Amino acid sequence: MTPEPAALRGRDPELELLGERLRNTRDYLGMSQQHVSDMTGIPRSAVSDIERGSRRVDSLELKKLARLYMRPVSYFLAKEEEADLGEHALAGLPRALVGLTDGDWEEVLSFAEFLKFRRAGEQEQERGE
Amino acid sequence: MTPEPAALRGRDPELELLGERLRNTRDYLGMSQQHVSDMTGIPRSAVSDIERGSRRVDSLELKKLARLYMRPVSYFLAKEEEADLGEHALAGLPRALVGLTDGDWEEVLSFAEFLKFRRAGEQEQERGE
């Protein structure tokens, strides 16, 4: 009915944010969409659509992308500022933190400190594009 | 032409594992599929299909579910489960880990998971399937 050009389909801000993060990371790593497609099996046009926020990202696809991009999955899904997480994060905590090697443990600690540092100077970060 | 009942579509072991984890967690929390549907907006039949591994889980859907279930997203996507439940790591929480926001907590947990399953194996990523 409505001959919407389909290009105007970018409606979900969450999806757009996810796509933006994926694109930024891919750019940072200097990969082409084609390369990502080859490595993950996700169609190239889908990679394009995803990054433009006009296609959803399946969980397992995101997992593959996160691996390819060498980032934790939550890197792409993390809320930037939603104060709705109470203590429940602690509920699933222990499992994630046991069984780490000493080296990995140190990396986790470093990462935590990095996050705190980043948050401290977050006011400067706007001009991403 | 082939009137596959669509129910026989449980072919992807990864999807099945994801669904199984989602179901186990929901059961553990004593929620009904209907309740999950109400809280997340995911259709009830979709919850059913997801748990049985016959429907994909969108990234943002998984995020909602993870929140509802009080687990980091990586809890459901992690490679193989770590049955370890030793508490020694939690005995004294390192200074680096206190004072984090909830969002950062999730990132730290996910990062820890990431390190563990990165160590576990990289054989997954290679060829397209």
Place this chain on the structure above:
DNA sequence: CCCGTCTGTCTGATTTTCCAGCATCGCTGC
């Protein structure tokens, strides 16, 4: 037996995604 809840599953309709191109943009070299 009669309800009520929960879950699996079907059908037809709707929505999304894929494929194959094509157009455009930025480069590079001629």
Place this chain on the structure above:
DNA sequence: GCAGCGATGCTGGAAAATCAGACAGACGGG
């Protein structure tokens, strides 16, 4: 300038996935 080339956006259908809205079986109490 212009031809070539890789990268990306974008479109028109066809194909697939998903949804709403049922219905049915299992289970547990009154």
